[in-house]
Amino acid sequence: MIDGTIEWEEKTLDVLKGADFKKMFFAAAQIIDREKEQVNALNVFPVPDGDTGTNMALTLAAALRELDKVDSVSVSKVCAAVARGSLMGARGNSGVILSQYFRGFSEGLSNVTEATGEDLARALTMASETTYRAVLKPVEGTMLTVGKAAAKAANDAAKHRKGAEIVLEAAIEGARIALDNTMNMLPVLKQAGVVDAGGKGLLLILESALAGLRNHDLVVSEETKTPVTDVIQPFEEGITLIDGVLVNKYCTEFIIQGKDLDVGYIRDHLEPHGESMLVVGDGDVVKVHIHTDHPGLVLEFCAEQGDLTEIKIDNMKLQNQQYTQNKSMEAEKESVRKPIGIVAVSPGKELSEIMMSLGVDEIVHGGQTMNPSTEELVKAVENVNADAVIILPNNKNIIFSAQQVREFVTKELGVLATRTVPQGIASLISFNPEASLEANLAEMEQAMRLVKTGEVTYAVRASKAGELNIEEQDIIGLVEGKISCVGQCIADVTIQLVEHMVSEDSSVISIYYGQDQDPEEAEALRDALEEKYPDCEVEVYKGGQPLYYYILSVE
Numbered sequence: 001m002i003d004g005t006i007e008w009e010e011k012t013l014d015v016l017k018g019a020d021f022k023k024m025f026f027a028a029a030q031i032i033d034r035e036k037e038q039v040n041a042l043n044v045f046p047v048p049d050g051d052t053g054t055n056m057a058l059t060l061a062a063a064l065r066e067l068d069k070v071d072s073v074s075v076s077k078v079c080a081a082v083a084r085g086s087l088m089g090a091r092g093n094s095g096v097i098l099s100q101y102f103r104g105f106s107e108g109l110s111n112v113t114e115a116t117g118e119d120l121a122r123a124l125t126m127a128s129e130t131t132y133r134a135v136l137k138p139v140e141g142t143m144l145t146v147g148k149a150a151a152k153a154a155n156d157a158a159k160h161r162k163g164a165e166i167v168l169e170a171a172i173e174g175a176r177i178a179l180d181n182t183m184n185m186l187p188v189l190k191q192a193g194v195v196d197a198g199g200k201g202l203l204l205i206l207e208s209a210l211a212g213l214r215n216h217d218l219v220v221s222e223e224t225k226t227p228v229t230d231v232i233q234p235f236e237e238g239i240t241l242i243d244g245v246l247v248n249k250y251c252t253e254f255i256i257q258g259k260d261l262d263v264g265y266i267r268d269h270l271e272p273h274g275e276s277m278l279v280v281g282d283g284d285v286v287k288v289h290i291h292t293d294h295p296g297l298v299l300e301f302c303a304e305q306g307d308l309t310e311i312k313i314d315n316m317k318l319q320n321q322q323y324t325q326n327k328s329m330e331a332e333k334e335s336v337r338k339p340i341g342i343v344a345v346s347p348g349k350e351l352s353e354i355m356m357s358l359g360v361d362e363i364v365h366g367g368q369t370m371n372p373s374t375e376e377l378v379k380a381v382e383n384v385n386a387d388a389v390i391i392l393p394n395n396k397n398i399i400f401s402a403q404q405v406r407e408f409v410t411k412e413l414g415v416l417a418t419r420t421v422p423q424g425i426a427s428l429i430s431f432n433p434e435a436s437l438e439a440n441l442a443e444m445e446q447a448m449r450l451v452k453t454g455e456v457t458y459a460v461r462a463s464k465a466g467e468l469n470i471e472e473q474d475i476i477g478l479v480e481g482k483i484s485c486v487g488q489c490i491a492d493v494t495i496q497l498v499e500h501m502v503s504e505d506s507s508v509i510s511i512y513y514g515q516d517q518d519p520e521e522a523e524a525l526r527d528a529l530e531e532k533y534p535d536c537e538v539e540v541y542k543g544g545q546p547l548y549y550y551i552l553s554v555e
Helices: 018-034 038-039 052-067 077-088 092-108 119-134 144-161 164-185 185-191 196-212 263-273 294-305 316-335 347-356 374-383 401-408 421-429 437-448 492-502 519-532
Strands: 241-242 245-247 250-258 274-281 284-290 307-314 338-346 362-365 386-392 413-414 450-458 463-465 468-470 476-481 482-487 509-511 537-542 549-554
Touching: 018 038, 018 052, 038 052, 052 077, 052 092, 052 196, 077 092, 077 374, 077 421, 092 119, 092 144, 092 196, 119 144, 119 164, 144 164, 144 196, 164 185, 164 196, 164 316, 164 347, 185 463, 241 307, 245 307, 250 294, 263 284, 263 294, 284 294, 294 307, 294 374, 307 492, 316 338, 338 347, 338 374, 338 421, 347 362, 347 492, 347 537, 362 374, 374 386, 374 401, 386 437, 401 413, 401 450, 413 437, 421 437, 421 509, 421 549, 450 492, 463 482, 463 492, 476 492, 482 492, 492 549
Parallel strands: 338 362, 338 386, 386 413, 509 537
Antiparallel strands: 241 245, 250 284, 250 307, 274 284, 450 476, 450 549, 463 468, 476 482, 509 549
16 A cells, blocks of 8 residues: 555666556556545545545546557557546546646647656646646645646656656655645645645555556556446346236445455345345445345345445336336427526435426436536536536536536537535526526526525534534534534524524525435424524425535525
8 A cells, every 4th residue: 555655766767658657547546546535534624525535536437448448559649548538537626627637647748659757747747737727716735736846846857867757756756745735835724734635636646656657566457457436337227027016126226345345245145135136346345236125134234244335225116107207208308409408416316306397407416425527417418409508517516527518519508607506496497498598697697696505414524613613423504615503403503504694685495405304304494494584485395415414595
């Protein structure tokens, strides 16, 4: 495992070939996937959506899928494939920035068959410059700073006519020094006592590339070079009827995390409990998919093997009852081409239904901890039967990915920078299908600015926000992404949060409760708010979002 130190080699490579870069990228993808949680843990904001490492790992994994298609030993073609794959698979802000880093790196090595130290230094410089151009308001103390320091150190080494491997060593040392200094550049990092998460991820990728080049602590084989998240293929659903009765009706999916997991043992044990089974993974992560009538038994057994995450259980009987109706609605939708269509990102099933009822044509599932890729957004835009399309990201970490869609579609595209779900819903209400794209974007932007957004979740780490002392697992309330209150009771924190949001001009309070929240508690919360704010209309909806007990809006 990389421990932050690099063993210098007595004999180093002056020139790197395409095969060397392939080995480096595969090693980087494998190690960043393995170590992503240490990067996630550096996110200083104490909400359960610290996914910088996950997004970088998924982005690099997408790059590997494209790289697998390249047989050429040319350095430029290998790097171009990584740039193309990472761009299409970029997830979240960190993933998008990383894709831009690879894009600049590739441009710096265009038309290069074998890379010298000078070539590598130029590529790292262009990578840094490209990321700075990609970010609207660059902030020092982030992965941008780390990338810039790596490039400077590489150039210093190249000026002394050092070979490619020594230049990469120098870049890593420069990046490490810059990363350690990030906590002195950003007060929020200094207060939390951590370095920047994105910068850590970038350093880890550079270190992993050098380790892969030297075959240190890692053997990349055909079976293991691609992270487990990539080898899982979409599973085709099927149903079984016996005497007209649907059996094994619960489509059950989840991930097991642990140590020394036995994939074969898990598969053999689950096989008698259902059908359409898929059990894949390795000793650390196993993905399970099964159709069963006893999801509880399946979960109970697998919970004994490791920690369960991303649990999803769907009743296929109910799904199939809606199938015919949905297909007819889709056929009707596809038969009439619209002037303007809408794509929206939604974190919950019921929130998706609300958005669809307000005119959204295509929903992309995503939000906190599950940022969709640029490729997913591109497919959604292409699926809309319209001449122009508006994308509602509904999350600040997805705006960047949405803006990149323009590079891949021919349709006229507008990206409304909605940072929250309530902003997206407010903008949808003001959408006018008869107006032009420009007029709609202006009207929808004005509407979204009239809404205040609140969120209630829990703290994943102890921290401090202004005068508020926060302990792990405390309930926290956020207004427009900033922590405003903290406590131990969900209802009490929610009421405090609304107090910070309501003003004399407020008229409507909307509450969207999450997938694990009791509907009766949500109704009791509405009663309390109606009594406290008699001049406001209080509306309650099931949102179905994970992690956040409530999402609120005040208009």
